[in-house]
Amino acid sequence: KINGQFLLSEISNTIQFYLSKYLPNYIKSPERIAADQNLNFDIETREVNDLLLAFTKVLSGFDNAKLSGNLNTSTQKLNIDAQVPFGKIADLKLSNAVVKGEGNYNSLQLKADIASFVIGANVLNTSLSIDARVANDSVQFAINTKSAQQYGTATLQGMVYANEDSLLMSLAPSEFYINNAKWEIPSGNSLVYAQRYLNVQNLKMVSGLQKIEISSPATMVGNPLKIKTYNLDVAQLASLTTLASAQPEGRINGEIVLDRLFAKPKIAANLEVVGVKIYGDSLGLIKLNGVYDGETETVTLADNANGIYNDKFSMVAYGQLALASDSKDQLKGGFQLSNFPTKTLSPILVGYVSQLGGTIDGSVSIGGRFSKPDFKGSLQLRNIAAKVDYTGAFYTIPLGNINLNGDVLKLDDIAINDVYKNTAIASGNIKFNTFSNPQFNLRLSADDFEVVNLRELENDLFYGHVIAKANFTITGRVDNLSFNINATPTQKSQLYLPYNAAGDYSNSTYISFKSYETKQDTIIRKQKDKLSVRISAVLNNLIDVSLILDPKSGDQISANGNGNLSINVPANEDYSMFGTYNIERGRYLFTYRQVLSKEFKINAGSTIAFAGNISNTRLNVDATYPTTARLIDLLDDTKAKLISGTKEE
Numbered sequence: 001k002i003n004g005q006f007l008l009s010e011i012s013n014t015i016q017f018y019l020s021k022y023l024p025n026y027i028k029s030p031e032r033i034a035a036d037q038n039l040n041f042d043i044e045t046r047e048v049n050d051l052l053l054a055f056t057k058v059l060s061g062f063d064n065a066k067l068s069g070n071l072n073t074s075t076q077k078l079n080i081d082a083q084v085p086f087g088k089i090a091d092l093k094l095s096n097a098v099v100k101g102e103g104n105y106n107s108l109q110l111k112a113d114i115a116s117f118v119i120g121a122n123v124l125n126t127s128l129s130i131d132a133r134v135a136n137d138s139v140q141f142a143i144n145t146k147s148a149q150q151y152g153t154a155t156l157q158g159m160v161y162a163n164e165d166s167l168l169m170s171l172a173p174s175e176f177y178i179n180n181a182k183w184e185i186p187s188g189n190s191l192v193y194a195q196r197y198l199n200v201q202n203l204k205m206v207s208g209l210q211k212i213e214i215s216s217p218a219t220m221v222g223n224p225l226k227i228k229t230y231n232l233d234v235a236q237l238a239s240l241t242t243l244a245s246a247q248p249e250g251r252i253n254g255e256i257v258l259d260r261l262f263a264k265p266k267i268a269a270n271l272e273v274v275g276v277k278i279y280g281d282s283l284g285l286i287k288l289n290g291v292y293d294g295e296t297e298t299v300t301l302a303d304n305a306n307g308i309y310n311d312k313f314s315m316v317a318y319g320q321l322a323l324a325s326d327s328k329d330q331l332k333g334g335f336q337l338s339n340f341p342t343k344t345l346s347p348i349l350v351g352y353v354s355q356l357g358g359t360i361d362g363s364v365s366i367g368g369r370f371s372k373p374d375f376k377g378s379l380q381l382r383n384i385a386a387k388v389d390y391t392g393a394f395y396t397i398p399l400g401n402i403n404l405n406g407d408v409l410k411l412d413d414i415a416i417n418d419v420y421k422n423t424a425i426a427s428g429n430i431k432f433n434t435f436s437n438p439q440f441n442l443r444l445s446a447d448d449f450e451v452v453n454l455r456e457l458e459n460d461l462f463y464g465h466v467i468a469k470a471n472f473t474i475t476g477r478v479d480n481l482s483f484n485i486n487a488t489p490t491q492k493s494q495l496y497l498p499y500n501a502a503g504d505y506s507n508s509t510y511i512s513f514k515s516y517e518t519k520q521d522t523i524i525r526k527q528k529d530k531l532s533v534r535i536s537a538v539l540n541n542l543i544d545v546s547l548i549l550d551p552k553s554g555d556q557i558s559a560n561g562n563g564n565l566s567i568n569v570p571a572n573e574d575y576s577m578f579g580t581y582n583i584e585r586g587r588y589l590f591t592y593r594q595v596l597s598k599e600f601k602i603n604a605g606s607t608i609a610f611a612g613n614i615s616n617t618r619l620n621v622d623a624t625y626p627t628t629a630r631l632i633d634l635l636d637d638t639k640a641k642l643i644s645g646t647k648e649e
Helices: 008-022 049-055 234-238 242-246 342-349 637-644
Strands: 002-005 038-044 059-061 066-072 077-089 092-103 108-119 124-135 138-146 151-163 166-171 174-178 181-185 190-194 197-201 203-207 210-215 225-233 249-259 266-278 281-293 298-301 307-309 314-322 331-341 353-369 372-388 394-406 408-417 423-431 439-454 463-477 480-489 493-498 531-539 543-550 555-569 576-592 596-602 607-612 618-620
Touching (some): 008 066, 008 124, 049 059, 124 151, 197 210, 225 234, 234 242, 234 249, 242 342, 331 342, 342 353, 555 607
Parallel strands (some): 480 531, 493 543
Antiparallel strands (some): 108 124, 124 138, 151 174, 166 190, 174 181, 190 197, 281 298, 281 307, 298 314, 314 331, 353 372, 372 394, 394 408, 408 423, 423 439, 439 463, 463 493, 531 555, 543 555, 607 618
């Protein structure tokens, strides 16, 4: 509702008059306004979301929002009070916003408190408080944010001036936090923005030894922007990404020059990362020196200035990338490896293998297009070591060769050893008919090989120790890999199947297997598994199978026999088990509230049938409990009394 003493036809002119006092450079004063306007307004929306969406896709929400206040030209006062339960502007979402404003002909003081301010898909989720004074084409502001995220907490203060088509901003002493580390912005800086123009002077951000300087050098042609970094902490930056699990260390020094910002940008970077470590192992020095040219859409690496350098090993990259889709040769370059440690690959192999060791030598040139790369070269593997996280088995490769030709990477019958020095042969290829999503076709076969070595709690689905005749295959593309194992025990083995694993894993984003050894790598699983696993086992009397009914009380069936078992774990879906196990001998340990414990002997001919989720397992078990008893205890009451000479009454 609107009430007071006012002329309805003059309301727009009155509002324009106030705004012209605050922003005279952008809003002209009206030619006339009514002498006395005293307007009280109280507006409340109902369900306006659908209405807004009918006119624009940018705005949504704003149901049950309230706007009230007073405008009085006689006293030169303006008061505003707004409340918004929820609103969305493009990718910005705000909840429980309260805005209060108080002004006169000369200035307007605004204060906004937003309980939740979210950008994008939770890129930034923070509370937001803004205190600003608008007057004569200037805004003096103080912005405070608080966030539970590792970033997003800040206090920014400063002044913005408007002059025709230009904006000048100067920050007063301000601060922000990254992973609890305080960064300070000292005063004495300036930023000028106009159409196709940006000039920054003396903008600094400091945190202890770390410093970032941003400026527009007057000595450089055009209007470039130079960013210089001093001792940036790699661990602090990595804490914002999934690389944190690799425990990276190091300091970044160098500069980045941004040119042609408002056309086809050109970006030149010359950075060095010193003291680099991953998982506590020293990598040494990383260099990045190259140029991206927006006009030609190319990335060019400087010669002998890109890679990882160490007294004991190195990796050097060279060449040029043409990013334009119509470029004939998008890839012109390659890399050289000398005694390069495989442990550096740990961050990209998280969730597949861990405890990496060994080195790689060789050189590879890369040509062609992203859709069909052309490789030439070879790689030599020396003393490679790795643990397969899913099965817990640890393997080594004393020596192996990988050849690359065209779009195919080929394994030359590589010998792989388990911890008992049993040998398997790996062969197959990886076809890069698309650079980003290659096709895997790898095989491994062995007559006697460790297949599973998992302790309790390392795997919710199964654990134990199995040595078997086995065939492994890895097939499919990176975004849909299948890992298949076919195994038949060849030595005495043990497999445990926890019945409490019957939980629904379909809603899980990962399955985590932890190692409780004295020393271990910290592993954080990927948010989404892209690996489907299938284990098919032909069970014989060399393997004992235990079905754990209640791990707390100790209830379990331990059996020996023959049959088959298939364990299927599709990517991001619930697992299943199928097959029938015929028991030749075994025992059933029954416990009652940890007070009564009885061991039953399972008779031959009993079966365990797996039919999907382990909770659907069907038991057909015939068991005997042997005990020592008096013969008289086996008779009914009548016969017992006759034998004992007691007459019935």
